[in-house]
Amino acid sequence: MTKVLPKSKRKLPPSTAVVTQSNELVSARYALPLGEMRLLFTVISKVQPGDTKLTVYRIPIGEFADFLGVARGSAYTEMKNITKSIVTRYVEIKSPGRLVQTTWVTQAEYIDGTGTVDVQLSESMIPHLLQLKNGNFTQCKLLMLLSFKSQYTLRLYMLLKQKRDHNPYAKTYDFELSDLRKILGVSVEYIPRADKFSKAQEAMELYPEYKVFKRCVLETARKELDTKADIGFNYDEIRHGRPVTALSFRVFAINRPGLLPALAAEEQLHLSLPASTDLDLVTTLLSFVPDQHRAKKGVRATIESAEKQHGFDYVKRNILYSNAHASKNYASYLNGALAIDYGHDWEIEQQQAAKAAETAKTPTVTLLELKALADDICALQRNSKLTNSPELWQQAEVLKAEYTRKREIYDEENTEEEEAS
Numbered sequence: 001m002t003k004v005l006p007k008s009k010r011k012l013p014p015s016t017a018v019v020t021q022s023n024e025l026v027s028a029r030y031a032l033p034l035g036e037m038r039l040l041f042t043v044i045s046k047v048q049p050g051d052t053k054l055t056v057y058r059i060p061i062g063e064f065a066d067f068l069g070v071a072r073g074s075a076y077t078e079m080k081n082i083t084k085s086i087v088t089r090y091v092e093i094k095s096p097g098r099l100v101q102t103t104w105v106t107q108a109e110y111i112d113g114t115g116t117v118d119v120q121l122s123e124s125m126i127p128h129l130l131q132l133k134n135g136n137f138t139q140c141k142l143l144m145l146l147s148f149k150s151q152y153t154l155r156l157y158m159l160l161k162q163k164r165d166h167n168p169y170a171k172t173y174d175f176e177l178s179d180l181r182k183i184l185g186v187s188v189e190y191i192p193r194a195d196k197f198s199k200a201q202e203a204m205e206l207y208p209e210y211k212v213f214k215r216c217v218l219e220t221a222r223k224e225l226d227t228k229a230d231i232g233f234n235y236d237e238i239r240h241g242r243p244v245t246a247l248s249f250r251v252f253a254i255n256r257p258g259l260l261p262a263l264a265a266e267e268q269l270h271l272s273l274p275a276s277t278d279l280d281l282v283t284t285l286l287s288f289v290p291d292q293h294r295a296k297k298g299v300r301a302t303i304e305s306a307e308k309q310h311g312f313d314y315v316k317r318n319i320l321y322s323n324a325h326a327s328k329n330y331a332s333y334l335n336g337a338l339a340i341d342y343g344h345d346w347e348i349e350q351q352q353a354a355k356a357a358e359t360a361k362t363p364t365v366t367l368l369e370l371k372a373l374a375d376d377i378c379a380l381q382r383n384s385k386l387t388n389s390p391e392l393w394q395q396a397e398v399l400k401a402e403y404t405r406k407r408e409i410y411d412e413e414n415t416e417e418e419e420a421s
Helices: 034-044 061-068 072-086 123-129 142-147 151-166 177-184 210-228 275-286 297-310 312-325 330-340 343-360 367-387 390-420
Strands: 018-022 056-060 090-095 098-103 105-110 116-121 137-141 173-176 231-239 244-253
Touching: 018 034, 018 123, 018 142, 034 056, 034 061, 034 072, 034 116, 034 142, 034 151, 056 061, 061 072, 072 105, 072 116, 098 123, 116 123, 137 142, 137 151, 142 151, 151 173, 151 177, 151 210, 151 231, 151 244, 173 177, 177 210, 177 244, 210 231, 210 367, 210 390, 244 343, 275 297, 275 312, 297 312, 297 330, 312 330, 312 343, 367 390
Parallel strands: none
Antiparallel strands: 018 137, 056 116, 090 098, 105 116, 173 244, 231 244
């Protein structure tokens, strides 16, 4: 049995580490277990904005075990299992006029006595990780990604963040249910062996019933983002007849000052970013500026200066505010917004409106729904024991938390009804 470290002893990755991917890679179709996903994004976070080629990325095995809260004594075995599997994992990347089927990693090398693993990413990753321009990329904080306990939370977070970052004024982001299932990796198509050294990807359908997909994927992700992330979501089900065929997501920002743990004083002294990272932040901010103003030197200079003085989030909200309110002379309007922080109250109003919409949705739970949930939990626990599957047991634990929450809602609603009568 794997020994888990107390949280106080876990070593976290640097809070400045960022995972940057092309939008095509964020929307790619793949299925990875949580451990492999965490390793993959830890490796990707080591790719620097100024890199011109992919190199070998060294991961200290003990340090990675600390990220996950796993005892170092079992870390080497667990890491070998993770890398053995991930070198065979396929990803399908769609871009205009082409579809690429490839693997993430070409090899993982262990050298005796070093306590490290050297991971080499596939050359097919080059256009999706290096020299990304024109705002066609999405950035996520590694520390936040590693905090998620479900691979579906991680995928859905990146997908919705990409949509919101690059189209912040859209009221909803819609997905066909079949497409979303493929992106999240619960519906996987068969891919034959590319050569005698590779392995075929078998077809797979997890949570084929929508009610189970909703409970184990959508609701798990929604609750986890609500407590850990800087964005949250609600969604509406779109039906053609009786079945749900599409989902419409409403994404809102969550102002969470305590999102990342406080840094020790000695770590804060070393938080100055290298110049290449500063320039990358400016490039990201420029991606929010309308196309016709993005190339203007004055706009870039204003944004670069404001980012150094006030930080990324301050500048971003004032760019978005200017986009919504500037009728003419955009550069002058943006300059005024950055000087006085016009976007501050506007951002709060958006968050409050989103929160009010969430509060207005009063959930209703039936006794039949509670019974079905209890049956699902018993079935998962029974199958977990029969197949010796910790993943099924983990799914049962997620459903138990859901059952407790819904039971409280049911008891509260029925108590109110009894008092009213």
